[in-house]
Each structure stands twice: as structure tokens, then as C-alpha cells.
Amino acid sequence: MPNSELNNIPFNDFISNFKKTLKRAFYETDKIEQFVQKRGFPSLVLRDIMATNPLSVAIPKEYGGRGIKVKECLGILDAASYESLPLSLALGINNALFLAPVAKYANPAVKGDIFKRFLTKQNMGGLMITEPDYGSDALNMQTFSVKNGSNYHIKGTKHWQGLTGMADYWLMTSRQKNTNGVLGRDIDFFICDNQQVDQRIIVEEYYNNIGLYPIPYGKNKIDIKVPEQYKLEPETTGLKLMMDLLHRSRLQFPGMGIGFIRRLLDESIKHCSTRIVGGKPLIALDKVQQRISKIQSAFTISSALCARSAKFSGIENNLALAGIEANSMKAYVTDLMQESAQSLTQLNGANGYKIENVGSRGIVDSRPFQIFEGSNDMLYSQISEMIIKLMTKHKSMNLSVFLSSFNLTEKSLDYFKSLVNFTIDSNLAQRKIVDLGKIISKIVCANSVVELGDMGFRSDLISDSLETIKHEVSMLVNSFKSQTNISPIQDYKDKSSWLAFS
Numbered sequence: 436m437p438n439s440e441l442n443n444i445p446f447n448d449f450i451s452n453f454k455k456t457l458k459r460a461f462y463e464t465d466k467i468e469q470f471v472q473k474r475g476f477p478s479l480v481l482r483d484i485m486a487t488n489p490l491s492v493a494i495p496k497e498y499g500g501r502g503i504k505v506k507e508c509l510g511i512l513d514a515a516s517y518e519s520l521p522l523s524l525a526l527g528i529n530n531a532l533f534l535a536p537v538a539k540y541a542n543p544a545v546k547g548d549i550f551k552r553f554l555t556k557q558n559m560g561g562l563m564i565t566e567p568d569y570g571s572d573a574l575n576m577q578t579f580s581v582k583n584g585s586n587y588h589i590k591g592t593k594h595w596q597g598l599t600g601m602a603d604y605w606l607m608t609s610r611q612k613n614t615n616g617v618l619g620r621d622i623d624f625f626i627c628d629n630q631q632v633d634q635r636i637i638v639e640e641y642y643n644n645i646g647l648y649p650i651p652y653g654k655n656k657i658d659i660k661v662p663e664q665y666k667l668e669p670e671t672t673g674l675k676l677m678m679d680l681l682h683r684s685r686l687q688f689p690g691m692g693i694g695f696i697r698r699l700l701d702e703s704i705k706h707c708s709t710r711i712v713g714g715k716p717l718i719a720l721d722k723v724q725q726r727i728s729k730i731q732s733a734f735t736i737s738s739a740l741c742a743r744s745a746k747f748s749g750i751e752n753n754l755a756l757a758g759i760e761a762n763s764m765k766a767y768v769t770d771l772m773q774e775s776a777q778s779l780t781q782l783n784g785a786n787g788y789k790i791e792n793v794g795s796r797g798i799v800d801s802r803p804f805q806i807f808e809g810s811n812d813m814l815y816s817q818i819s820e821m822i823i824k825l826m827t828k829h830k831s832m833n834l835s836v837f838l839s840s841f842n843l844t845e846k847s848l849d850y851f852k853s854l855v856n857f858t859i860d861s862n863l864a865q866r867k868i869v870d871l872g873k874i875i876s877k878i879v880c881a882n883s884v885v886e887l888g889d890m891g892f893r894s895d896l897i898s899d900s901l902e903t904i905k906h907e908v909s910m911l912v913n914s915f916k917s918q919t920n921i922s923p924i925q926d927y928k929d930k931s932s933w934l935a936f937s
């Protein structure tokens with residue numbers, strides 16, 4: 436399709452063409468059940484899909500794209516993740532971790548060529564942050580840059596980058612080294628073009644990732660020279676740019692979650708209404724109904740989060756301070772993805788244990804979503820810490836009282852009021868901080884569910900989902916209130932073999 440026409444196609448037509456192509460590529464050109472067991476996307480499948488220009492949704496209009504409307508970006512991720520979570524993640528990496536930051540922060544002189552290669556040559560891009568010794572602690576990364584004339588010389592080692600060895604472009608993060616060899620605190624972002632000899636990234640090793648087979652991961656050696664105009668230009672500091680970028684990306688996770696969870700829901704309803712056990716369909720059993728209802732609630736929650744994200748996470752807004760909402764959405768939706776995949780696998784019985792089964796493949800494919808872009812335990816801790824800081828500032832330490840007038844929870848708090856009517860001690864153990872973060876993230880996300888209901892979404896789905904969240908919050912409050920301080924006994928081998936006592 437000529438690029439000049441991309442802008443003029445109504446989104447409904449654009450997405451229905453994309454969905455049709457996915458069906459053809461996954462079920463006619465190739466058989467997805469077979470290729471999920473091999474590494475990499477089959478080239479014909481990828482070529483077919485990329486020919487529909489799905490990444491055009493994340494390219495500005497003035498450069499021939501569809502204009503970075505969050506609704507369209509999430510719509511593409513949703514359609515892709517219904518068929519293939521790895522495909523959705525590959526598109527999500529390109530959109531949120533490369534194209535959006537380039538559109539927002541790159542020097543205008545370099546944008547045209549980059550976007551043209553995405554639109555006409557199906558180029559791809561990813562983001563390099565993590566290093567072997569610095570993952571969660573990314574701010575202490577050791578990859579550094581030194582300015583030589585009009586180039587930056589960047590050296591270091593990065594690993595676990597999605598699209599390793601496959602992307603044409605990378606956003607490279609590093610710290611500036613001063614003349615005394617000391618690394619600065621700020622983080623810089625550089626666009627590197629793998630097709631330039633001086634900017635080629637050497638893949639030292641490919642990893643055997645247990646899931647997400649189509650996406651290559653590995654260890655990358657960085658020793659590149661990047662012209663100065665390819666450095667992203669932050670509005671203030673590189674750290675703020677990084678928070679804006681990461682929060683926007685976390686707010687895209689519901690797009691990858693929604694299609695994936697809807698597929699699990701459809702599969703579980705289909706299987707449980709046709710599988711007969713003891714003369715009755717499985718769905719007649721109460722526990723089975725509870726499992727499916729929880730998946731359905733996850734579907735409603737991720738729908739609500741997509742609608743909410745579409746409202747405010749565009750590049751026109753700076754999201755550096757949107758940590759509570761971004762972390763809440765990312766951590767909760769990825770937990771829901773994993774739980775839903777676990778449930779479908781259980782409901783499928785022994786056949787759920789086949790490698791090509793949607794549920795078990797979903798377990799391994801969705802598991803790292805709870806780890807990358809901020810490990811969930813860390814994100815839940817951060818949510819609590821941010822809220823406790825605000826509560827302290829407002830001298831309002833009763834959780835229910837505080838959340839009733841907090842803008843991200845004021846609409847949903849009524850459902851949870853009595854459950855969270857307790858005082859927060861500002862000196863909590865981290866295990867409690869994580870539980871508290873889980874409680875808050877659910878109430879924050881429930882706020883979006885209430886908003887979706889107000890917009891006219893099916894009321895039975897909305898009320899069932901709020902009831903499910905309430906049950907989860909109640910269990911977490913119980914855990915929060917009754918935790919012990921037990922810690923691992925590392926030197927536990929003495930007097931601990933059962934054989935000696937029988």
C-alpha cells in the first residue's frame with residue numbers, strides 16, 4: 436500500500452486488513468502451532484504482516500505515518516496479541532521503546548530518514564538499557580560515552596534486548612565519562628543505525644529464552660561511534676526523558692494484555708462448554724465458573740486500562756511523573772496475564788501441557804512481562820513509597836481517607852472503603868510495602884473500570900470485575916495485616932535431613 440494513502444484509511448479498515456493478514460499468515464501461509472516451537476518468525480509470515488505497515492501507527496503524520504494516536508497503537512497491539520503475544524511484544528518494542536521516543540526527542544534533521552526506512556523497508560528498532568551487572572539497578576549502568584569531535588564514542592555490554600541481532604536501529608543508553616574517568620549521573624540516549632559500519636552492534640551470544648521464541652535475545656558488545664545529531668534531546672535531563680519513555684511504555688502494556696487475555700477467555704469458554712466430564716460440560720462446575728469469571732474480569736480490567744491509557748499517554752504529554760498509574764497498570768495487567776494463562780492451562784487438563792497449547796505457551800510467553808521494564812515486586816514497592824510520601828505530605832495516614840480524595844482512586848474507593856480503613860505506618864517491611872503496592876494498584880485500576888462503566892461498557896462485566904477486584908484486595912489486606920518477619924536461614928543444612936530422623 437503506498438505510504439501516501441496510509442493516513443487516509445479509516446482505522447476500522449486499517450485494523451480489519453491487519454487482522455485478516457494475521458489470520459492468513461498464521462493459519463494459511465504457516466501453521467502457528469508448529470512455528471511457535473522454532474526460533475524466529477518465519478520470514479514469509481513476518482513479511483506478510485509487516486507489509487500492512489502496522490508500525491505506521493507510531494509514526495508522525497508529517498513523516499507519512501498515521502500520527503501516533505494511542506488508541507491506534509493499542510488497537511494494533513490488541514489485534515496482534517490475540518494471535519501471538521510475541522508478535523505483539525515485537526510491535527510494542529518498536530512503538531514504545533524506539534519510535535515514540537524518536538518522534539518526541541530526536542533532532543528533526545535525522546527523523547525523516549529513520550521513519551522512511553520503517554515505512555518503506557520494514558526496518559525495526561529496540562532499546563538497550565540492561566547490562567549483565569545492572570538490571571533493576573539500571574541507573575548505575577557502566578556503558579559510557581566520550582565525546583570526540585562531533586561523534587560520541589560509546590562502549591559497554593548490554594544484554595537481554597528484545598530483537599537482538601534483528602533490529603536495524605537501537606536506542607542506546609549510556610553515561611557520560613568525564614576527563615577523570617568518572618561517570619556522570621545522567622543517562623544519555625543515542626540512536627544507532629546498525630547498517631553503519633561504525634555503529635554496528637556485535638552479538639556475542641544468543642540466549643536460549645524459554646518462551647517468546649520468535650524474538651531473539653542475547654548479549655551485545657557495544658563499541659560504536661555515533662554522530663552528535665543522533666543524541667536524543669531531553670527537555671530537561673536524560674533521567675526525566677527515561678522516566679517519560681518508560682512510563683509511556685508501561686502504559687502500553689494493557690494493549691498487549693487485552694488481546695492475549697481475550698484469547699484465553701475465548702479458549703476457556705470454548706473448551707469448558709464442550710468438554711464433558713461426569714456427564715456434564717466442565718462449565719457446570721462452580722470452581723470452573725470461578726476460574727473463567729476471573730479471566731473475564733481480567734478482560735474487563737485490561738479493556739478499562741486501554742481506554743484510560745488512550746486518553747492521556749500520547750507523546751504530547753510528559754509522563755515522567757505518572758509513576759503511580761504507569762506502574763499500577765504494568766504490574767497488575769502482567770500479573771493478570773500470567774494468572775489467566777495458568778487458569779486456562781489448568782482447565783485444559785493434560786492437553787494443556789502440550790507445547791503448542793495456547794494456555795501453556797501463554798504461561799511461558801507472559802512470564803517475563805512480570806520481570807522486564809521494571810520487575811513487578813520493585814514496581815509495587817515504588818507505588819507504595821510514592822503514596823506513603825504523598826500521605827505524609829498531606830498528613831493523612833489513613834489509607835481510606837487518603838484514597839477517597841486522591842485523583843486516581845476517588846471514583847473506585849467506595850468499593851474498598853471499609854477494607855482499607857487502616858493507618859499506614861511509614862516504617863514498613865518491604866514485604867508489606869509490596870502487598871500495599873498491590874492493594875493500591877488494584878484500586879487505581881478499578882478507578883478505570885468505573886470510568887469505563889460510566890462510558891457505557893456492559894454493566895454486568897463491570898460489576899463482576901469490581902467484585903473480583905474487591906475479593907483480591909480483601910485477601911491482600913489480610914496478608915498485609917498478618918505477615919511475619921521470617922527470613923531465610925541460609926546456613927540450613929545442619930540437622931535438617933529427614934533421613935536422619937526416620
Ligand SMILES: Cc1cc2nc3c(=O)[nH]c(=O)nc-3n(C[C@H](O)[C@H](O)[C@H](O)COP(=O)(O)OP(=O)(O)OC[C@H]3O[C@@H](n4cnc5c(N)ncnc54)[C@H](O)[C@@H]3O)c2cc1C
Nearest residue numbers: 562563564565570571572595596597803807808810812813
Ligand atoms: C524476555 C525479556 C525481555 C527483555 N527485554 C529487554 C529489552 O528490550 N531491553 C533491555 O534493555 N532489557 C530487557 N530485558 C531485561 C530486563 O529489563 C531485566 O531483566 C530486568 O530489568 C531485571 O534485571 P535483572 O535481570 O538484572 O535482574 P536483577 O536486577 O538481578 O533482579 C532480580 C530480581 O530481584 C528482585 N528485585 C530486584 N530489585 C528489587 C527491588 N528494588 N525490590 C524488590 N525486588 C527486587 C526482583 O524479583 C527481580 O526480578 C528483558 C528481559 C527479559 C527476560
